Amino acid sequence: MHNSETTPQPQLAFEDFKVGQAFRSPCKTLTMELIRRYADVSGDKNPIHLDPEFAKKTPFRGTIAHGTLLAAMASGFAYEEGLLGPNILALESSSEKFLQPARPHDRIFAEVTIASADPSAGKRYGRVVWDTLVYKEVDSQSPVLLVKIEWTTLMFKQAFLPKTRTL
Numbered sequence: 791m792h793n794s795e796t797t798p799q800p801q802l803a804f805e806d807f808k809v810g811q812a813f814r815s816p817c818k819t820l821t822m823e824l825i826r827r828y829a830d831v832s833g834d835k836n837p838i839h840l841d842p843e844f845a846k847k848t849p850f851r852g853t854i855a856h857g858t859l860l861a862a863m864a865s866g867f868a869y870e871e872g873l874l875g876p877n878i879l880a881l882e883s884s885s886e887k888f889l890q891p892a893r894p895h896d897r898i899f900a901e902v903t904i905a906s907a908d909p910s911a912g913k914r915y916g917r918v919v920w921d922t923l924v925y926k927e928v929d930s931q932s933p934v935l936l937v938k939i940e941w942t943t944l945m946f947k948q949a950f951l952p953k954t955r956t957l
Contacts, residue, residue, distance in 0.1 A: 794851045797827070799954040801872070801875065801876060801877050801951055801954075802872055802873065802877055802945075802947060803945070803947055803948035803951050804878060804907070804909065804915060804916035804918065804945040804946060804947045804948070805916075805947060805948050806868070806876075806948075807904050807907050807918050808904060808907070809830075809904050809905070809906060809907055810904065811874075811904045811915065812901060812903045812904075813868075813871055813873060813901070813902045813903075814868070814899065814900070814901050815864075815871070815899045815900045815902075816869035816899065816900065817897040817899045817903075817927050818867075818882055818897070818898055818899070818922055819895065819896070819897050819898075820855050820865065820892055820894055820895065820896050820897075821894060821895070821900055822853070822891070822894045823948070824855075824859070825839055825840070825853070825855050825859065825894060826840065828855075828856055828858075828859045828862070828903075829856070831898050832856065832858065832859075834856055834858075835881070838850065838853070838854055838896055839853060839854065839855065839856055839886060840857070840940065841853070852889055852893060853893060853894055854889045854891035854892065854893055854895075855891070855893065855894070857886065857888035857891075857937060858886075860888075860898065860936055860937045861884070861886050861937060861939055863898060863924070864899070864900040864902070864922050864924050864937070864939055867899075867900045867902070868900070868902055868920075868922070871903070873902060873927070874884070874943070876951075877945055877946050877951060878943050878944070878946075879907065879914070879915045879943075879944040879945065879946055880943065880944045881941060881942075881943055882917070882942040882943060882944060883940075883941070883942045884939065884940070884941050884942075885939070885940050886937055886938070886939050887935055887937065888936070888939040889935055889936055889938065890926070890934055890935065891938060892926055892936050896926045896927075897926065897927040898924060898925070898926060898936070899927060900920070900922055900923065900924050900925070901920045901923045901925070902920055902921070902922045902945040903922075904918060904919075904920060904922070905919040905920060905921045905940070906919040907919075909947075911944060912944065913947075914946060914947060914949075914950040915944045915945055915946050915947060915955070916945055916947060917942065917943070917944055917945075918923070918943050918944075918945050919940065919941070919942050919943075920939075920940065920941040920942075920944075921939075922938075922939040922940070922941060923935055923937070923938055924936045924939070924940070927945065932937075
């Protein structure tokens with residue numbers, strides 16, 4: 791994956807996605823500021839996420855990021871790559887399994903793999919199932935798996951892609 795702030799992304803249609811196709815995001819560093827902003831937006835102000843003194847006394851022994859923040863970051867990575875955006879008609883389902891905590895200063899990245907693509911879902915769209923894994927970078931050889939996500943989406947077929955304009 792690459793940074794869409796500097797490179798305009800082509801709009802991908804259902805036909806552009808192939809089973810087994812994989813994408814990897816660049817790393818992004820979790821910060822306390824990002825965790826605080828997410829707490830403000832989500833309303834989840836559990837002290838495990840925001841209060842280092844409280845968090846030290848928990849089994850996690852320190853502040854951890856919201857698991858749903860990691861899932862949102864994965865979605866953001868997919869959007870930055872142009873995998874998700876105006877080409878998506880609907881997110882039919884999302885399921886997450888949170889395996890390990892992430893902490894401030896951890897470097898996070900996602901890997902997205904097309905698990906299935908069903909063209910018969912509708913005339914204007916196909917159904918794409920995405921297996922998404924969120925990792926913490928420990929070193930380049932052995933990342934730690936934090937979250938497993940499965941998204942099921944309805945993606946517009948090429949002939950029905952909505953016209954978009956640059957914002």
